[in-house]
Amino acid sequence: MNSRIAIALTINGEIVEALVAPRTTLTDFLRQDMQLTGTHTGCEMGVCGACLVLIDDRPVHACLMFAVQADGCVVETIEGLTSRKAIADLQKAFHERNALQCGFCTPGMLMSAYGLLSSGDVPSREEIRDTLSGNYCRCTGYEAIVDAIERTARDRQNTETREEA
Amino acid sequence: MKARAFDYVRPHSVEEALQAFANADGDAAYIAGGQSLVPALALRLQAPALLIDIARLEELHGLSVIGDHLRIGAATRHFEILNSGLVRTHAPLLSKAASFVAHPAIRNRGTFGGSLALADPASEFPAMSLALGAEIEIASLAGNRSVAAADFFLGLYETALQPGEMIRAVHVPAATARTYCAFDELARRRGDYALVGSGINAEIDNGRIERIRIVFLAVGSTPVQAKNVENLLIGNCLTPELIRKAQETLEADLDPPGDEQTPAEMRMHLARVLLGRLLGRLEATP
Numbered sequence A: 001m002n003s004r005i006a007i008a009l010t011i012n013g014e015i016v017e018a019l020v021a022p023r024t025t026l027t028d029f030l031r032q033d034m035q036l037t038g039t040h041t042g043c044e045m046g047v048c049g050a051c052l053v054l055i056d057d058r059p060v061h062a063c064l065m066f067a068v069q070a071d072g073c074v075v076e077t078i079e080g081l082t083s084r085k086a087i088a089d090l091q092k093a094f095h096e097r098n099a100l101q102c103g104f105c106t107p108g109m110l111m112s113a114y115g116l117l118s119s120g121d122v123p124s125r126e127e128i129r130d131t132l133s134g135n136y137c138r139c140t141g142y143e144a145i146v147d148a149i150e151r152t153a154r155d156r157q158n159t160e161t162r163e164e165a
Numbered sequence B: 001m002k003a004r005a006f007d008y009v010r011p012h013s014v015e016e017a018l019q020a021f022a023n024a025d026g027d028a029a030y031i032a033g034g035q036s037l038v039p040a041l042a043l044r045l046q047a048p049a050l051l052i053d054i055a056r057l058e059e060l061h062g063l064s065v066i067g068d069h070l071r072i073g074a075a076t077r078h079f080e081i082l083n084s085g086l087v088r089t090h091a092p093l094l095s096k097a098a099s100f101v102a103h104p105a106i107r108n109r110g111t112f113g114g115s116l117a118l119a120d121p122a123s124e125f126p127a128m129s130l131a132l133g134a135e136i137e138i139a140s141l142a143g144n145r146s147v148a149a150a151d152f153f154l155g156l157y158e159t160a161l162q163p164g165e166m167i168r169a170v171h172v173p174a175a176t177a178r179t180y181c182a183f184d185e186l187a188r189r190r191g192d193y194a195l196v197g198s199g200i201n202a203e204i205d206n207g208r209i210e211r212i213r214i215v216f217l218a219v220g221s222t223p224v225q226a227k228n229v230e231n232l233l234i235g236n237c238l239t240p241e242l243i244r245k246a247q248e249t250l251e252a253d254l255d256p257p258g259d260e261q262t263p264a265e266m267r268m269h270l271a272r273v274l275l276g277r278l279l280g281r282l283e284a285t286p
Helices: A026-033 A078-083 A088-096 A106-117 A125-134 A143-164 B014-023 B037-042 B078-083 B085-090 B092-098 B112-118 B124-131 B227-233 B240-252 B264-279
Strands: A005-011 A014-020 A052-055 A058-061 A074-076 B007-009 B028-031 B050-053 B063-066 B069-073 B135-139 B145-148 B153-155 B166-173 B179-186 B196-205 B208-217
Touching (some): A052 A078, A058 A106, B014 B050, B028 B037, B069 B112, B078 B092, B085 B092, B092 B179, B092 B196, B112 B124, B112 B166, B124 B179, B124 B196, B124 B208, B208 B227, B208 B264, B240 B264
Parallel strands (some): A005 A074, B028 B050
Antiparallel strands (some): A005 A014, B063 B069, B069 B166, B135 B145, B196 B208
16 A cells, blocks of 8 residues: 555656655655755645746646656756756846845746746736746745846847847 | 555557456556646545556557547547647647646646546546537447546546446547537636536527537536526527627526535625526637
């Protein structure tokens, strides 16, 4: 009964093999077994968005998945995105626009923003707010976060235009 | 806030999954997207001894047009519905409703069949399955059966599914050049559960309504079809006067519940407002 199950998955580019109890959520597995504590546990019921990770390049709640379900998947956490500099411009914009105070929600915010901006388009402020509707921030009031994401989107498009020219 | 210990299997076919459920003496649950089941497990509202993971079963995936129906595999995820050109062409009402389903990250995991099987009365897809007159294809060890959406949603989180049965696919009659639809909902925050939501699917010929289905969500223990309003509209052309009459008639169809934040009369008012807006902006199929 309830024996541990062998899983193999890719986390931040590295293949990881582990034995997990089926009841272990992906959040707990990442934080406790993998020591990747940038994925935060807030509500643990899919409301606050602090635990977002990328599964096969799409943001999902790590608290709404058991680690066994991630077997064979490509998982990327905030540590992965940061170390491959995929969101360096977003982080800079968050910093400069004071888009974080306590910082608890920030990894999740960055995940949602990464997902939204991956299309390459500049989203409207309404679209940005819609995307952030599953991310709770109790400090900033969101305005600065929306600003930072919008600015990053514009900067990225300007860079692209310059490169094309 | 942690699930009770359970065993986990990932069967290779629907048949194997059904057998696994039978072998567990009913103390099991199927998991696909898990976006409602995992919180229920964490809160210990449910505590099955066995989880049967059906999310990767190939036979539960895919969108296809078969004859005059759009077939939606039960494990099709919400974002796939939202982004699908096939859905936009053949079931535009579902495309419109999909952007209202939860938040983007939930849409990346949650499944269409899972939403129907859960039958949350505030959910968009159960209500729109009813509006579209969908047929729900159910797999069980006793054989496959098909249930109309009108006979599927029986009560609060209660469906025609028997223990061990599984939704295999949902069949939606494909839209035609005469199909018009609209969807909207009113919520305090985008992505939150709707205070009231509604979708309309109609067949309109030269301005005259031939068939129409109007379904409301979050106004009772199941999706609610506004049959009196439908009967008022059939055979007529939409005019501001008729829309006003429809709004007055709606009271005969809905008896919404009230709570501290949203009294019943407020919900009724919002439903009337929504009905007026939707009838005023029915859109043809792209």
